[in-house]
Amino acid sequence: MGLSSAVLRPGLRASSLPVVDVSAEALRRVPKVLLHDHLDGGLRPATVVDLAAESGYSGLPSDDPVELGDWFVRTCSSGSLEDYLATFTHTFGVMQSVSALRRVASECAQDLAADGVVYAEVRFAPELHVAQGLALDEVVEAVLAGFREGRRLAAESGHQIRVGVLLTAMRHAARSLEIADLVVRYRDDGVVGFDIAGAEAGFPPTRHLDAFEYLRRENAHFTIHAGEAFGLPSIWEALQWCGADRLGHGVRIVDDIEVAPGGTARLGRLAAYVRDTRVPLELCPSSNLQTGAAASIAEHPFGLLARLRFRVTVNTDNRLMSATSMSRELSLLSEAFGYGPADWRWFAVNAMKSAFIPFDERLALIEEVIKPGYAALVD
Ligand SMILES: [Zn+2]
Numbered sequence: 001m002g003l004s005s006a007v008l009r010p011g012l013r014a015s016s017l018p019v020v021d022v023s024a025e026a027l028r029r030v031p032k033v034l035l036h037d038h039l040d041g042g043l044r045p046a047t048v049v050d051l052a053a054e055s056g057y058s059g060l061p062s063d064d065p066v067e068l069g070d071w072f073v074r075t076c077s078s079g080s081l082e083d084y085l086a087t088f089t090h091t092f093g094v095m096q097s098v099s100a101l102r103r104v105a106s107e108c109a110q111d112l113a114a115d116g117v118v119y120a121e122v123r124f125a126p127e128l129h130v131a132q133g134l135a136l137d138e139v140v141e142a143v144l145a146g147f148r149e150g151r152r153l154a155a156e157s158g159h160q161i162r163v164g165v166l167l168t169a170m171r172h173a174a175r176s177l178e179i180a181d182l183v184v185r186y187r188d189d190g191v192v193g194f195d196i197a198g199a200e201a202g203f204p205p206t207r208h209l210d211a212f213e214y215l216r217r218e219n220a221h222f223t224i225h226a227g228e229a230f231g232l233p234s235i236w237e238a239l240q241w242c243g244a245d246r247l248g249h250g251v252r253i254v255d256d257i258e259v260a261p262g263g264t265a266r267l268g269r270l271a272a273y274v275r276d277t278r279v280p281l282e283l284c285p286s287s288n289l290q291t292g293a294a295a296s297i298a299e300h301p302f303g304l305l306a307r308l309r310f311r312v313t314v315n316t317d318n319r320l321m322s323a324t325s326m327s328r329e330l331s332l333l334s335e336a337f338g339y340g341p342a343d344w345r346w347f348a349v350n351a352m353k354s355a356f357i358p359f360d361e362r363l364a365l366i367e368e369v370i371k372p373g374y375a376a377l378v379d
Helices: 014-019 024-029 044-055 065-075 079-087 090-094 097-116 138-155 176-185 205-217 230-243 249-256 269-276 285-290 302-307 327-338 340-352 359-374
Strands: 031-038 117-124 162-170 192-198 223-226 246-250 256-257 265-267 280-282 312-313
Touching: 014 090, 024 327, 031 097, 031 246, 031 312, 031 327, 031 340, 044 065, 079 090, 079 312, 090 162, 097 117, 097 138, 097 162, 097 327, 117 192, 138 176, 138 280, 162 176, 192 205, 205 230, 223 230, 230 246, 230 269, 230 359, 246 249, 246 359, 249 256, 249 269, 249 280, 249 302, 249 340, 265 269, 280 302, 285 327, 302 312, 302 327, 312 327, 312 340, 327 340, 340 359
Parallel strands: 031 117, 117 162, 162 192, 192 223, 223 246, 246 280, 280 312
Antiparallel strands: 256 265
16 A cells, blocks of 8 residues: 555654753653563562572572673574573562562562553463462462552652453463463453463464453453564464464564565555454563564664554563663654654544453543543643
8 A cells, every 4th residue: 555644643753853851860751551561570589589599599590680781682692582481580580479469469569650651461371380389370369469559659749550360371381271261250350362482483472272262251451472573473373363462572573565666565465464453562662672583673673563553552572671661662662753742642542442341440540541541742
């Protein structure tokens, strides 16, 4: 299809560059919505060190929080998704007790709230936290209690946040039906959906079809990590075989878009389906840079996908591994593509529309929190 100026949003024009205020403080203050953030990818480095000492975990590459933080970023920047995922053994390795899980969840809610995130869906894989004898139910309850505590502490320091939990099944394992059952059992207690994660190549989502079919019969929601390191077949399976509500990453949908030298874009059938049906893309720019999916933010497909009006959302993926935050991701994108407050609001509303909480609650957050939060910045 051709790109007419009607398709372009005013804030996406290069001419808006000089007036963009991408100061860290401006970005921190505006309400943000985060759909793709891993609990075991967002620990404070100092907390990893503390929890390792408390639990007798001896495998950390450094006991110094600054060095450890640098180690995660460096090791995760090798360009390989497999190397990136290997670093998680140190984070879920220290998250094997009720108190550790509770602390990590509480700090997660507080850190996101302090960064101006008003609604977040945070995911984790219960099956990775049972190495020292916890039952899956105990793992889920510890995390839910941690988020309740974190939300309360954040409110005490003046930041309102709501957190929904996504339970993840590991795609190389065989526990997805059990995890899907947990999602259904805890859906009135703060669990809002299901996900599968882990190395994509060789582990297509259709391996877990029984879990997805069960969730659909139960009217439950799910997203699938697809189209991150692996391309269109993974996205196609996630949508057309499994029935995913959203795509975790989904960035490789650009492989189905041809852009002529003049900027005219032609969408293949899958890309057209994704855009026509408003499938939310949980895009994670910094994470993609580290795993080699894009060479720089300026070359990241986010710019093209936003220009073509896909339902793009901005996400952190793993704040520890990328030393990032929602403000930082927005800042990087704004510097690369000239986004301003109207665009930040669009991304937040896109994400809020795509959240797994009930429609009336999504609408209330959009009308009562997000729009008023941008009122002074956007006409
Ligand atoms: Zn992820």
